[in-house]
Amino acid sequence: xxxxxxxxxxxxxxxxxxxxxxxxxxxxxxxxxxxxxxxxxxxxxxxxxxxxxxxxxxxxxxxxxxxxxxxxxxxxxxxxxxxxxxxxxxxxxxxxxxxxxxxxxxxxxxxxxxxx
Amino acid sequence: xxxxxxxxxxxxxxxxxxxxxxxxxxxxxxxxxxxxxxxxxxxxxxxxxxxxxxxxxxxxxxxxxxxxxxxxxxxxxxxxxxxxxxxxxxxxxxxxxxxxxxxxxxxxxxxxx
Numbered sequence: 379x380x381x382x383x384x385x386x387x388x389x390x391x392x393x394x395x396x397x398x399x400x401x402x403x404x405x406x407x408x409x410x411x412x413x414x415x416x417x418x419x420x421x422x423x424x425x426x427x428x429x430x431x432x433x434x435x436x437x438x439x440x441x442x443x444x445x446x447x448x449x450x451x452x453x454x455x456x457x458x459x460x461x462x463x464x465x466x467x468x469x470x471x472x473x474x475x476x477x478x479x480x481x482x483x484x485x486x487x488x489x490x491x492x493x494x
Numbered sequence: 495x496x497x498x499x500x501x502x503x504x505x506x507x508x509x510x511x512x513x514x515x516x517x518x519x520x521x522x523x524x525x526x527x528x529x530x531x532x533x534x535x536x537x538x539x540x541x542x543x544x545x546x547x548x549x550x551x552x553x554x555x556x557x558x559x560x561x562x563x564x565x566x567x568x569x570x571x572x573x574x575x576x577x578x579x580x581x582x583x584x585x586x587x588x589x590x591x592x593x594x595x596x597x598x599x600x601x602x603x604x605x606x607x
């Protein structure tokens with residue numbers, strides 16, 4: 379079945395540094411990928427929709443300059459958390475569809491970001 | 495307003511027992527509803543998908559029901575196992591809209607021996 383690979387699974391960084399998270403669709407092409415943030419014991423919150431070859435669409439309240447999204451190819455989207463602060467510590471998950479808008483979402487296994 | 499509400503928020507059951515999780519939604523126009531299982535520290539994995547015309551669908555020990563009239567869905571887990579401990583998320587798709595997915599807040603199930 380369709381697989382989405384997310385890397386790294388865990389990362390610890392110091393305040394002020396930037397962290398890049400990769401999301402790859404391994405056996406299908408994804409023109410659209412989604413990035414979520416999840417706080418403990420809460421559900422996923424959509425941060426942005428990543429569109430191949432164009433700018434990402436950010437949800438209200440998400441800072442586009444802080445969470446940089448690049449979708450340079452049909453199989454890779456990256457999320458860069460710039461100038462990270464401890465409050466950015468969270469679980470970040472990506473997902474992708476392998477067909478149209480109503481095909482199932484395939485999720486990555488998430489990235490646990492800890493900012494010290 | 496398109497919303498998805500799940501209940502209970504959390505549930506603890508003994509191994510071997512059955513349980514039922516609920517999902518109520520106001521998403522319109524409705525396209526489909528999916529139940530996902532999310533293990534701690536992992537991404538969600540799809541369990542079932544329900545379309546408008548489907549009332550019930552099973553996947554092993556998981557059985558989902560859908561009442562499109564009352565806009566309610568349930569996920570029934572039979573003969574629970576310790577590995578069923580996870581969060582179960584209800585996701586409803588609308589037929590239209592650029593962002594057509596609406597997530598429930600999930601039910602955290604803990605199965606104890």
